[in-house]
Amino acid sequence: MTDYSQIQEETARLADLSDDLSIPVPTCPGWTLAELVTHVGQTHRWAAHVLRERVQEKIWSREVPSGLAEGQSGDAAWLRSGAADLLETLRVTDPATPVWTWGPDKRASWWPRRMLFELVVHRADAELALGLDPEIPAGTAVDGIEEFLHNLPHAAWVTRPLARLDAEGATIHLHASDTDGEWTITQGPAGKITWSRGHAKSSAAVQGPVSDLLLLLYGRRSPDALTVYGDHDFLTRWLTTAAL
Template identity: 75%
Template sequence: MTYDLLIETEAARLGALATDLSIPVPTCPGWTMADLVTHVGQTHRWAVHILRNQVQERIWSRQVPSGLAEGQSGDAAWLAAGVAELLDTLRATDPSMTVWTWGPDKQASWWPRRMVFELVVHRADAELALGVDPVVPADVAVDGVEEFLHNLPYAGWITPRLAELGVEGATIHLHATDADGEWTITQGPAGRISWERGHAKGASAVQGTAQDLLLLMYGRRSPEELTVYGDADLLGRWLTTAAF
C-alpha cells in the first residue's frame, strides 16, 4: 500500500471539507471543524519534527511548534502546508531509521501508516459532521483495522482503562463481509490485548463491511449498526473503552 499517496489524497479530501470551521463535530465531542483541522495539522508537524530531528525520546504533539499564534486555529491552507512538509519529509527519510514512536515499531516506517489512518478517521469525522456518509475502500479499511490492533497494546492511555473492565480472557471476533478480513481479539492481563487473523468463535462477534469495522473500532460506528452475535454488552463496553 502506497501510504504517501493515501496521505496526499486523504488530506486533500479533509481540506475540501474544512470550509465552515465553526461547524460542531459530533464524533469528537466539544470540537468544531477548526479544532479538528488544528489537531490533524499539529499531528503532521509532530511527525515531521520527530523524523527530521531523529527524535529518540518521547515527545508529544503539543510540544512541537505549530506555526500558529496563541489561541489561533488552523485552516485548510495551514493544513495543506503541513501535509506538503510531511510528504517531503516522509519521501526523504530512510524507513529503517530508528526514531521514537508510541507504538511497537521504533522505525520511521511506523509514521506513514499512522498518519494515513489519523487522516482517514478524521476525514470521516468531518464528513459525518456535514451529514455525508464516509467511504473507505475495503483494502484500506482492512489495513486500518490491523494498524489499530497492532498499536492498541502500546496505547498507554487506554490499557489502564481496559484493565478496569475486568474481562480478562474475553474474546471478540471481527468479520469483514466485503473483504478478506477476520480477526480475534483476546483481552489479556493488565489491560493488554493480543490478536490474530482468521476465523474463530468469540464470546462476542461482529460482522460488517471492512469500512464499518474500522469506524466501529474508532468509536465512529455503533455496534447496533452492524450484526452482533454473542455478548453484545461485552462488545459495547470493550469498544467504548478501547476507542482512540
C-alpha cells in the same frame, strides 16, 4: 508500506470539507471542524519534527511549533502546508532510521501508516459532521484494522482502563461482509490485547462492511448499526474503552 499518495489524497479530502470551520463534530465531542483541522495539522507537524530531528525520547505534539498564533486555529491552507512538509520529510527519510514512536516499531517506517489512518478517521469525522456517509476503500480499511490492533497493546492510556473491565480471556471477533477479512481479539492480562486473523468462536462477534468495522473500532460507528452476536454488553463496554 504506506503509499504516500494516500496521505496527500486524504489531506486534500479533509481540506475540501473544511470551508465552514464552525461546524460541530459530534464524533469528537466539544470540537468543531476548526479543532479537528488544527489537531490533524499539528499531528503532521509533530511527525515531521520527530523524523527530521531524529527524536529518540517521548515528545508531545503540543511541544512542536505549529506556526499559529496563540489561540489561532488552522485552516485548509495551513493543513495542506503541514501535510506537504510531512510528505517531503517522509520521502527523504530512510524508513529504517531509529526514531521515537508510541507504538511497537521504533523506526521511521512506523509514522506514515499512523499518519494515514489519523487522516482517514478524522476525514470520516468531518464527513459525518456534514451529514455525509464516509467511504473507505476495502483494502485501506483492512490495513487500518490491523494497524489499530498492532498498536493498541502499546497505548497505555487505553490498556489501563481495559484492565479495569476485568475481562481477561474474553474475545471479540470481527467479520467483514464485503471482503476477505476476519480477526479475533483476545483480552489479556493488565489490559493488553492479542489478536489473530481468521475465524474463531468468541464472546462477542460483529459482522458488517469492513469500513464500518474500522470506524467501529475507533468509536465512530455504533455496534447497533452492525450485526452483533453474543455478549452485546461486553462488546459495547470494550469498544467504548478501547477507541483511540
